[in-house]
Amino acid sequence: MTPRTLDQSSKLKDVLYEIRGAALVEADRLQDDGHTILKLNTGNPAVFGFEAPFQIVRDMIEAVPQAHGYSDSRGIMSARRAVVSRYEEEPGFPKFDPDDVYLGNGVSELITMTMQALLDEGDEVLIPAPDYPLWTAMTSLAGGTPVHYVADGENGWQPDLDDIRAKVTPRTKAIVVINPNNPTGAVYTREVLRGIVEIARENDLLLLSDEIYDRILFDGATHIPLATLAPDLLCLTYNGLSKTYRVAGYRSGWMVITGPKKHAAGFLEGIQLLASTRLCPNVPAQFAVQAALSGVQSIDALIAPTGRLHEQRDAAWEGLTAIPGVTCVKPQGALYAFPRLDPEVHEIHDDAKFVYDFLVAEHVLLVQGTGFNWPTPDHFRIVTLPEARVLTEAIERLGNFLSSYRQ
Numbered sequence: 001m002t003p004r005t006l007d008q009s010s011k012l013k014d015v016l017y018e019i020r021g022a023a024l025v026e027a028d029r030l031q032d033d034g035h036t037i038l039k040l041n042t043g044n045p046a047v048f049g050f051e052a053p054f055q056i057v058r059d060m061i062e063a064v065p066q067a068h069g070y071s072d073s074r075g076i077m078s079a080r081r082a083v084v085s086r087y088e089e090e091p092g093f094p095k096f097d098p099d100d101v102y103l104g105n106g107v108s109e110l111i112t113m114t115m116q117a118l119l120d121e122g123d124e125v126l127i128p129a130p131d132y133p134l135w136t137a138m139t140s141l142a143g144g145t146p147v148h149y150v151a152d153g154e155n156g157w158q159p160d161l162d163d164i165r166a167k168v169t170p171r172t173k174a175i176v177v178i179n180p181n182n183p184t185g186a187v188y189t190r191e192v193l194r195g196i197v198e199i200a201r202e203n204d205l206l207l208l209s210d211e212i213y214d215r216i217l218f219d220g221a222t223h224i225p226l227a228t229l230a231p232d233l234l235c236l237t238y239n240g241l242s243k244t245y246r247v248a249g250y251r252s253g254w255m256v257i258t259g260p261k262k263h264a265a266g267f268l269e270g271i272q273l274l275a276s277t278r279l280c281p282n283v284p285a286q287f288a289v290q291a292a293l294s295g296v297q298s299i300d301a302l303i304a305p306t307g308r309l310h311e312q313r314d315a316a317w318e319g320l321t322a323i324p325g326v327t328c329v330k331p332q333g334a335l336y337a338f339p340r341l342d343p344e345v346h347e348i349h350d351d352a353k354f355v356y357d358f359l360v361a362e363h364v365l366l367v368q369g370t371g372f373n374w375p376t377p378d379h380f381r382i383v384t385l386p387e388a389r390v391l392t393e394a395i396e397r398l399g400n401f402l403s404s405y406r407q
Contacts, residue, residue, distance in 0.1 A: 014140040017133055018371025023355050027365045038364045038394055040383040043182070043335045045246035048385040052247045055295040056288045060250075063287035071283050073275040075103025075254075079289035083254050086293045092228035094235075094258040102271065103281045103289070107212055107238045107253035112138050113278075114208065114236060114255070117270030118173060119144035125208075126167060126175040128159060130338060130372035130379070132182045132210065147172070148373055153340060157186035157329055161195040168199065174206035175199070177226055180213040183372050183381040184338040185313075185331020187221040190229075197230045206264075207235040212253075213334040215244040215299050218310055221332040227258045234259040241285075243335065244299045245292045252285040308387075309335070315388035319395035323402060335385055338369070341378050341402075349407050351377035357405070362397045 019041055027037045039047070046052075074080060080098035087093045104110035111134055119125070119142040127135050129148035136146040149164040151157045164175070177196060179188045200207050209226035217223055227235040240253030261268060302309040313330075316337050320328045325345025331337050341348055348354045351368035354377075359365050369379025384391065 011141055011143075015137045016371070017137055018352070019133065019367050021352075021367075021371065023352070023359055023365060023367075026356065027359055030359075030363065035363055037359075038386065038390070040386070040394070041365045041367050043243060043383055043385065044248050045243070045335075045385055046249060048387070050246040050385070052250075053245055053292065053295065053298055056241075056245060056247060056291045059291035060284050060288050064284055067283040067287060069283070071280040071286060073272070073278075073280050074099070074101065075281055075289075076283070076286045079103055079286045080254075082290040082293045083256065087225075087256065090225055090228065092231075093225055094227055094231040096256060096258050100257040102255045102257075102275055103286055104240075104251075104253045104255060105278075105281050105285075106242060106248075106251040107210065107240050107255075108134055109251075109278070109281075110238055110253055110255040111135060111210075112141075113271055113274040115139055115142035115144065117274055118142070118206070118267055122171060123173045124169060124171045126164060126172060126205075127373070128176065128178055128181070130183050130369065130374040130381075131176070132178055133372055135176050135178070135208075135210070136373050144173075145171070146373075148375075151181070151184065151186065153184075153329060156332075157181060157184035157338070158188060158192050159196065161192065161199070164196065165199055168203050168205075172203065172205060174208050176208045176210065178210040179226070180211075180216065180221075180223060180333030182213065182334050183336045183367075184329065185334045185336055186329070187217060187223060187332040190224055193224055193226055193229055197226070197233065200230065200233055206267075207233055209235060209237045211237055211239050212243055214239065215297070216303060216309065216335060217333045218303060218313055219330075219332060223333065227256075231259060234261065234264050241288060241292050245288075247288065247292075250285040250288055251282060252288050254289070309384070311388050312384045312386065312391055313337075315391045316382060316384045316395065319392050319399075320382070323395070323399040325402070326399075331384070335383060337382050337384060338372075338379055339382070341380070343378055346402055347406050348377055351380060353407065354405070355380065358398065358401055362394075362401055364394050364397060 080101040115138040121143040139146040242248035325342040328339040
């Protein structure tokens with residue numbers, strides 16, 4: 001008897017995550033064949049020589065003998081209290097208590113929980129383009145419809161408020177803000193954030209604010225937590241240890257709920273239900289939260305003008321803008337650059353093929369701009385985590401490749 005074919009669920013037909021897509025499969029194959037691949041596709045600090053802060057590792061190791069059982073479904077109280085204390089230091093951040101904090105196996109899990117609890121078939125979520133693609137993917141998986149609002153590359157990648165307002169419909173339920181932005185490195189102005197909040201206020205929208213890079217800032221840029229501008233609106237703020245504390249593999253994130261909740265009781269009960277069905281976040285990593293938030297903030301030295309992350313950002317931007325036909329808005333935050341390929345200079349009609357061909361030729365892995373839901377094949381993202389000399393060499397190879405590349 002022929003076995004029944006088991007295909008993937010139709011729920012996955014619009015779910016894409018090109019950061020770990022087809023090009024990565026080829027990169028892994030090349031590695032298996034003995035080639036060295038420079039993977040500039042994910043913001044994973046560990047593979048570029050960033051060590052986990054000592055006090056975080058120490059506290060986790062000390063806690064392991066007591067971390068073998070389930071915790072509260074929201075997370076351990078000491079970690080949630082530490083998150084409360086962190087935001088008490090943010091001027092104007094709305095008051096909340098530990099019961100308004102959910103810990104997660106990274107922010108990714110918390111995004112998934114939010115969308116599953118929030119969306120019915122056809123509900124719309126406003127998401128920036130370009131975006132961190134998990135937001136679009138999890139909106140689709142939950143049965144919702146992602147609607148992308150434009151960030152303007154001619155205006156420092158700030159969101160276009162007129163475009164946001166034009167895309168609100170009666171089915172719009174929430175708006176996603178990613179600030180500092182992945183993939184562009186933009187840090188949003190107070191004026192733009194106030195405009196987004198006003199649109200949410202006018203249309204009774206839920207605010208979803210992804211602030212995982214809020215401590216990775218350059219050139220005096222200031223991050224403004226969205227919740228500080230919207231104390232009268234329900235706002236979910238997402239953050240974690242992966243980037244600022246360079247422990248992405250620990251999978252330790254949190255979600256903070258602020259603003260009025262009475263009108264959203266059903267939604268919040270849904271989040272609690274989903275938190276319970278996963279039983280709890282991984283417990284050893286929860287013990288890292290208090291150690292990280294109360295210890296030395298080593299990120300400050302890394303983002304200083306003489307710090308490694310600052311120097312690498314500079315090296316990437318200077319190298320990219322030296323390539324004929326390539327322009328790039330200088331990132332003010334996060335760990336990425338999102339350069340533009342001038343179509344008048346570089347005849348690229350399929351940016352996924354460009355990334356694949358560059359990988360095969362030069363053994364450097366990038367991510368195509370359309371993988372971040374950018375509508376045209378004229379951008380790509382590069383991670384700025386390698387040492388400056390490694391970035392400079394890789395970008396020189398990119399320039400040489402582009403000089404003769406045609407599609």
